[in-house]
Structures are given as structure tokens and as C-alpha cells.
Amino acid sequence: METRGALLIFCWAIALASPFQTRAEGQQSDILLKDVTVSLLEASGAAAAQEKVSGPANLRLVLDHTRTLKVTLSAALASAPDQEFRPQQVFVRLTAKATGGAAYFAAVKAKDGSLYTAAKSAEVQKQVGTQSGAYELALVVGDARTLQPLLWALGEVQVLHPPLDDGSQPAAAPYRAMDVLFRPLPEIVHMHRAPERRAPALVSLLFALVALAPLGAFVVLALRAGANLKGFPTDGAGFLSAAGFHAGLAAILALYVLFWLRLNLMQTLPILAVLAGVTATFGRSTLNHLAAAWQKQE
Amino acid sequence: MAQHLDTLKEIASSFSAAYVKTPTKLKILDAFSVCALATAVLQFVYAKLVGTFPFNAFLAGFFCCVGTFVLTLSLRMKVAEHGGKPTAAKEFGGYALAMLTLFIAAVNYIG
Numbered sequence: 001m002e003t004r005g006a007l008l009i010f011c012w013a014i015a016l017a018s019p020f021q022t023r024a025e026g027q028q029s030d031i032l033l034k035d036v037t038v039s040l041l042e043a044s045g046a047a048a049a050q051e052k053v054s055g056p057a058n059l060r061l062v063l064d065h066t067r068t069l070k071v072t073l074s075a076a077l078a079s080a081p082d083q084e085f086r087p088q089q090v091f092v093r094l095t096a097k098a099t100g101g102a103a104y105f106a107a108v109k110a111k112d113g114s115l116y117t118a119a120k121s122a123e124v125q126k127q128v129g130t131q132s133g134a135y136e137l138a139l140v141v142g143d144a145r146t147l148q149p150l151l152w153a154l155g156e157v158q159v160l161h162p163p164l165d166d167g168s169q170p171a172a173a174p175y176r177a178m179d180v181l182f183r184p185l186p187e188i189v190h191m192h193r194a195p196e197r198r199a200p201a202l203v204s205l206l207f208a209l210v211a212l213a214p215l216g217a218f219v220v221l222a223l224r225a226g227a228n229l230k231g232f233p234t235d236g237a238g239f240l241s242a243a244g245f246h247a248g249l250a251a252i253l254a255l256y257v258l259f260w261l262r263l264n265l266m267q268t269l270p271i272l273a274v275l276a277g278v279t280a281t282f283g284r285s286t287l288n289h290l291a292a293a294w295q296k297q298e
Numbered sequence: 299m300a301q302h303l304d305t306l307k308e309i310a311s312s313f314s315a316a317y318v319k320t321p322t323k324l325k326i327l328d329a330f331s332v333c334a335l336a337t338a339v340l341q342f343v344y345a346k347l348v349g350t351f352p353f354n355a356f357l358a359g360f361f362c363c364v365g366t367f368v369l370t371l372s373l374r375m376k377v378a379e380h381g382g383k384p385t386a387a388k389e390f391g392g393y394a395l396a397m398l399t400l401f402i403a404a405v406n407y408i409g
Contacts, residue, residue: 210340227326260405287387
């Protein structure tokens with residue numbers, strides 16, 4: 001039951017545990033812990049070692065496969081010391097120094113109303129695999145009634161799994177083959193197409209001029225074909241609207257150049273909407289004037 | 299062979315003789331579409347000779363020219379329907395709108 005509870009909150013705790021470290025450093029937590037006892041119990045239930053701590057400590061413990069690491073505590077809120085307070089999240093965390101993998105043990109309520117967690121090496125093995133050696137012991141307490149959670153580093157625990165036939169510790173390996181599947185995959189870094197070697201700037205500029213040449217050729221051809229500006233309206237209102245229309249087109253083209261060089265689409269579109277509206281209005285009045293002129297001719 | 303050449307010459311001369319009668323406006327549009335096509339061809343030649351590295355820029359430039367060519371031809375067809383009368387001017391509005399849309403798409407794609 002205890003194990004299942006720990007596993008249920010396991011993922012949640014992983015997500016929460018890392019911000020704890022940074023946030024707890026900044027501001028004092030509202031949570032008060034009393035009667036915090038870290039003890040090592042033999043299989044018979046007798047205490048092999050017992051330490052009372054009143055804050056972050058530097059314990060040195062050895063948790064072999066016959067013993068149980070038990071942490072008991074009771075909690076109160078500094079803002080309401082008389083009220084009964086049972087924190088929503090109380091974990092003992094064992095972090096393997098070699099791999100950073102962490103095993104979490106959720107606290108349960110004892111008969112006398114205090115909280116306790118019990119950690120065995122077999123449980124550690126289920127959560128982080130057969131990694132033996134130095135683990136960092138930490139106590140993590142959080143609750144919705146306080147902004148700052150509490151993190152006490154309590155020292156170091158040597159975790160020893162059941163030894164092999166020759167007395168040595170088993171090699172570090174995942175508890176189940178399936179656990180390998182749920183490790184984070186390597187981060188995917190987007191690959192851009194590698195820029196190819198470009199032609200010298202002179203060649204590009206030369207070709208830019210060559211590509212512009214047809215435009216010059218067009219001007220020559222149009223003039224030879226007899227292009228002129230005699231059709232441009234000369235009377236006041238007609239000239240004004242025709243000039244406005246052409247100025248609007250020129251402004252839109254200039255805006256496109258700006259769009260190419262420095263603006264983005266979201267900046268360009270509102271300006272374009274205004275310019276297009278003005279240009280369309282001028283274009284419409286130009287056509288009105290032209291239509292009046294055609295009617296007069298007929 | 300000489301006979302074929304003569305036929306070709308005849309076709310060319312009769313074409314140019316007929317083309318002279320084309321209204322000036324249509325001639326200008328023809329010149330513009332030919333120049334747009336020439337620009338497209340030049341860009342293609344550049345891509346073949348030098349490389350297409352910013353491929354989006356090449357595509358934008360090339361298809362902008364081809365689009366201009368097509369739109370100008372459509373305008374020419376519309377103007378030809380008016381038979382050289384000044385009322386053809388009203389077809390220019392749609393042409394301008396289509397060209398501006400083409401250009402903003404091309405500039406957006408140049409990057």
C-alpha cells in the first residue's frame with residue numbers, strides 16, 4: 001500500500017522536486033517540522049541507529065538489504081501553530097549520486113498522528129534500479145497553504161543491495177527491461193540545410209544587373225512602339241485622382257521593399273490595408289472621371 | 299532547304315507587316331510580357347550556372363516573373379476585347395490588384 005502510494009505520486013513529485021530546490025533557497029517556508037527522527041531499523045524492529053535532526057543535517061548512514069530507513073516527523077504551520085496540520089506532500093527522497101536517479105517515499109500517518117516513511121533497498125531498486133553506493137537523503141514537504149515548500153538535505157546514505165554470491169554488489173542496471181523504454185530520449189536538435197558556398201559578390205551583382213536589363217529593354221521597346229503620357233488626365237480633379245492612384249501604387253511597392261528589408265508580415269499588412277484602401281478609392285474616382293470624359297467624346 | 303528559308307522569311311515579314319497595325323497599347327503590353335519572360339530565363343540561366351543556394355529566393359524570383367508574364371497576357375486579352383478604345387483603362391484595376399498580390403507573395407517567399 002505504502003509502495004503504491006509512493007509510485008502513484010512518483011511522477012508528480014519528479015515534476016515538483018526540482019523547482020523546490022531553487023524556490024526553497026529564496027524565502028523562508030511557512031512549514032515547521034518537529035520531532036524529525038531518522039532511524040535505521042533491523043529486520044527485528046530494533047533501532048540500529050537513531051538521529052534526531054532539527055534542520056538540514058549531514059548524516060552518514062548505511063542502508064543494507066536487511067535494514068529499513070525510517071523517517072518520522074510531525075508538522076505544523078508557522079502562521080497557525082495550534083491547528084492540526086497534515087502536509088499534502090511529504091516525501092523522503094534518495095538521489096543516486098552517480099546517475100541522478102531518485103527514489104521517492106511518501107509519508108503515511110502513524111497511529112499517534114505523526115508521519116513516517118520507510119525505505120528499503122528493495123524499494124530503491126524498484127525505482128532506480130540496482131544502483132548501489134552513495135545516495136543523497138532529502139526530506140521534501142509541500143502544501144497548498146504555503147507558497148514555499150521545504151527541502152532539507154539530511155546527508156548521505158550508502159545503499160547496499162543483496163550481494164551476489166562472491167559478496168560484491170550487483171552492477172547498476174534498470175529494475176525492469178521496460179524501464180529503459182521510459183528514459184528521456186536524446187533531445188532532437190533541428191537541422192538546418194547547410195549553406196552552400198556562394199558565388200562571389202561580384203558575379204551576383206553582375207547577374208543582378210543582367211536580370212534588370214530586360215526592364216531597360218522594355219522602356220526602349222515601349223518608347224519605340226510610341227508610348228507616351230498624353231492620356232494622363234490634365235483637368236484638376238481628374239489629375240488629382242489619377243496622380244493619387246499612381247502614388248498609391250508606388251507607395252505599396254515601396255512598402256513591399258520595406259517588407260523585404262526590415263518589416264515582418266504582421267507589421268506590413270495593416271499598412272498595406274490602409275494604402276490599398278486609399279489607392280482603390282483614388283482608382284475608382286479616376287475611372288469615374290475617365291468615364292465622364294468618354295461620354296463627352298461620344 | 300532554300301525553299302524552307304524563303305517560307306520562313308515570308309512568314310516573318312508578313313507577321314511584322316501585320317504586327318505594325320497592332321494598337322500601341324497592345325504593343326507595349328507585348329513588350330512588357332516578353333521582358334518578364336526574358337528576366338525569368340535569365341534567372342534560370344543564373345541558377346544553372348552559379349547554383350540555387352537560397353532556393354526559396356530563386357523560386358520567388360522565377361515564379362514572380364512567370365506570374366507577371368501570365369497576368370500581363372490576360373490583361374492583353376482583355377484590352378484586345380476593347381479594340382483599342384480608351385475604355386480598356388478600366389481593366390487595369392484588376393491587373394494592379396493581381397500583380398500586387400503576386401508581389402507580396404513573392405517578397406514574402408524571398409525571405
